[in-house]
Amino acid sequence: MQAQLIALDWGTSSLRAYKLGPEGVVLEQRSQAWGIMHLPCEPRVINGIDCTDGFELAFDSACGDWLDAQPGLPVIACGMVGSAQGWSEAAYRATPVDVASLGQALHPVRSLRGVEVHIVPGVIEQAGLPNVMRGEETQVLGVLQGLGAQVLIGLPGSHSKWVEVVEGRITHFDTFMTGELFAILSKHSILGRTQQPSEQFQTEAFDRGVHVALSKDGRRGVLSTLFSARTLGLTAELSPNQQPDYLSGLLIGHELAGLPDNAKTQPIILVGAAPLCARYQRALTLCGFAHVSLAQEATERGLWQLAVAAGLIQPVTEA
């Protein structure tokens, strides 16, 4: 089957490449560790030129053979590749944004091969405290088809995003540093010293953490409840291998407690890695959120739709 588009999900720690066919169906996909902070550095000749640029090297390795086979394929990319530390900076677009407005604002960078890579700009919200995202806007736009007028989309991760979508437009979003905080607390704080990893998910400990975040004690805030991950160990109420999942539940519970009040009755879509989404789904249920579902292939779909909106491809279906 002929490919129609090369779609790149290029973040801080990884590069995922998709070869998409008619209607955006995934023909082939690859994942490399070449995030923008971990680029290859072995020099190589590309298009007759000695090349040492990490972005060029990664791009060529990820999909050079696809372009050799079909030289005219358009290329689109989202994520931190468009940041100031990326290949070329794609200026943020301010909320509200939709597929059409982002698709018309792609930022082209010409590769050594002569192929243009069209980078999706990140999104900034400037009302109140500023907030930014790069990559998540594409995932959000990728899951909107067939959804109602008002949806809340959660993208758990190092920096979880919660994105409000009204009539197909991203109108507001928040960022919670939950995943990164979990990682550095476990690795660098006093809480990590008494933790032991567990092979199995410690359901009871996780649920307890969520409940503490929702409790009267939780209203003092996470700076206060955090210490309970230590003291419940001291009082033998949590074993060392329960402490990581307790901390996970506690932090996720505090994150969910920070969502807007009306979110409880709204449709919620989770986008992200399956094990993490399962944790969030469990915590959302414990917190009383009624309508939660999971989305698949958000990034590939979003990149496809943006490429169509940008006119990079004609979405002709094969009969």
Place this chain on the structure above:
Amino acid sequence: MQAQLIALDWGTSSLRAYKLGPEGVVLEQRSQAWGIMHLPCEPRVINGIDCTDGFELAFDSACGDWLDAQPGLPVIACGMVGSAQGWSEAAYRATPVDVASLGQALHPVRSLRGVEVHIVPGVIEQAGLPNVMRGEETQVLGVLQGLGAQVLIGLPGSHSKWVEVVEGRITHFDTFMTGELFAILSKHSILGRTQQPSEQFQTEAFDRGVHVALSKDGRRGVLSTLFSARTLGLTAELSPNQQPDYLSGLLIGHELAGLPDNAKTQPIILVGAAPLCARYQRALTLCGFAHVSLAQEATERGLWQLAVAAGLIQPVTEA
């Protein structure tokens, strides 16, 4: 002037030794880096015995000459020296506690010199989420003289304590991991990457952080507002050297937002290092706390009073 007591403030990262005279006046004091996690390890002969024990070595170096000069001096110690990782574990006492009840519960450990070191037990609160402290109870008891019936005592630090005292008894306390979180966020998270140290206190940035914690945005919790330390940099609203004090104000603001509502009209006493107390005093004022003052020499006074309550010394005044 004859000494009456050797008082040790022995924590995780340092050992402070005080030689106290009549009425607890400080005759001499020393500070060493020999916290219980950083003990000396060079073997030495103590009292005719080859010694490799870090606690014995540190104790002998810190005040062996004082004991040589006055062999009968009683010794009292507070802090993490009484923890499970300390010299000898002094079991926690449950709230409520006062000077009399703690003074009667000192935990003696006999040193190689033959001198008994009387360790002040830490305090545990078991209602709701458990909470513990070691060392702060002594500081709290040291500042109570002459205070009213109900006081809130703040001890800012890596793990800030807020201690409610009613009629001279510690009835309730909370722990906020503010200081440790500030340290690991600055050193290990994405926020640290754009921070630069400032030689001067960045007042405006600090105040802004406090205000954000108190704002509508702040009600989503610190997991959410944290990211603004990055985004306000991206939007050029905070320079790199303003970011550390912004983060400091933000975290302290969230801590203070977690204090009980009635604290605003209560007398508040701050105990701790002067520069840190100055930050808290500024933030408390911004948050509308009305009656804030600072206490001095809390640890030495507390140790003195506990030694008196334990009968280790007769508080004879020199005429």
